Amino acid sequence: MAGDAQAPDAGESSSRAVVGGRNLPVAIAVGVVLAGLFLAALFWHPIAFTAVVAVVIIMAFVESHRVLAPVGFPLQVSVLLLTALTITFGTYLLGHLGQLAGVLVLLVGAVLWQLIEGEGRRAVQTMSTTVFFGLWVGFLGSFAILLVQRPGVGPLAVLAVIGAAILSDIGGYAFGVTLGKHKLAPRVSPNKTWEGLLGGLVVAIAAGAIVLPLLDERFTPLIGGMIAGLAAVASVIGDLAESMVKRDLGVKDLGDVLPGHGGVLDRVDGILFALPVGYVAAVLVL
Template identity: 40%
Template sequence: MDPGNREERMGRIEKKKVITALLIVPPIIGGIALGPSPTLGLMVLIATFLGLREYFRLCLPRSKPIEKTIGVGLGLIFSILALYDKTSAIIPFFIFAFLLLALLFMVTSDSLGSSVSNFALTFLGIFYVGFLLSYVTLIRNMTDGKIWVLFLILTVWAGDIFALFSGVLFGRHKLYPKISPNKTVEGLIGAILGSLLIALLYSYFFLPSLNRWTVLPLGAGLGFFGQLGDFIESMIKRSAQVKDSGSLFPGHGGMLDRLDSFLFSAPFLHYFLSLWLEETL
């Protein structure tokens, strides 16, 4: 690759993106590593609230205030259930949320033609943001949960960083331009390799009993599902015809833009630990 072209591509990585990351990453890591047990749960609760607000602004911009309020409230309850480790209540609550929303949209919808789609999009948002993000807190509640949450965050963030640099420096083959014209096959490969690298390094220092051959599918899976979450959020933004979900973080977009990589990687890690490593840790 031509050096001049490489420098030009590197220039596209905005300085404000780096500055914002330097400002927000240390407090998050420090709060999780050094803070009391409820710290992460409160972080997830706040992130869920902001993420749901952005979701409803993107997908249901014309919905009534009461519909958005109840949608956000139902999504937050998942975070609260996870915070108090009430996993047995999750399925009953899903049924309750479904029935409540069905009744809500029967009453509030001006047209039955739009009531079903609005109901479905609201229920999707509760599942997509509220339920999936609650897995971060569920991981924290597991044995050595703090170590595993930090493993999740650092590994997924590494995947995002490697995807960015790999795509900018080496990107040639578009992954799926219909949804995200800037994402490339090289970026996806870089994400998986970056997650693998950090997973191996982290496990070496903080999870020495973890078999290195186990780390390989774990790190690769986190890298893949992190990028899948990014891709799905890009589909939502594309349908809403916006570039970012919000402007909360300069250079990074909104809260959903920062959460998307964890929405599928967190459940993956949770079930990996529950099903695969349960007898080996």
């Protein structure tokens, strides 16, 4: 890193825009646009937010199939699309009963599809992969809809959980790069460290304890910090879970629809695990 100072040439200057294989300016621009759309839907109306969640889930399913099919793990896309619509709008209308309906559509649909379209070939592999992704993305994602409908604090609670996951990721990266020495899960994600985990957790808890009480008096520093901390821990588990899946399948990303970010699931892996944890915490303390 250290050395004599010299004027950078054009190649060096342009390469600085690429970090970790990502085009940083493009990634930032895409992130800003997506954040704006997300916030508009979140604070406008629950049905608009439900539609956004449904689109995200469907995109994750389609992208994942496109990546997994060539390596021998195709998904039953039609079953997953029906599951996505049932579990999102069903949850909006019926709450937990809608979630149950979505899970039943997934389980029964996977078997029927295999009997009709798959003709029984590679049945266990295809059905288990489809059900796994349906529960991972669809079921966990539907907790965002339950959370947004919490009386009085719904949109803010969603923002708190997702914000904690994002801040934990940012803080974990910063602390990991500067202080990281002890590997967290070297076989799954070699770059993650215990220092990064603790640093990200501190950042998320501090933000939750300080910012949330300023936005709503129902969030005391203790409650804000607790929800943010639990969501942050869950998001790390979700991130590691996706890394484990990708490493096992031998793929770098589960899609590429978001320039500078990879796939949809690559962006929401930690959030998916944080949502049910945040929902349970909100039900218990708010």
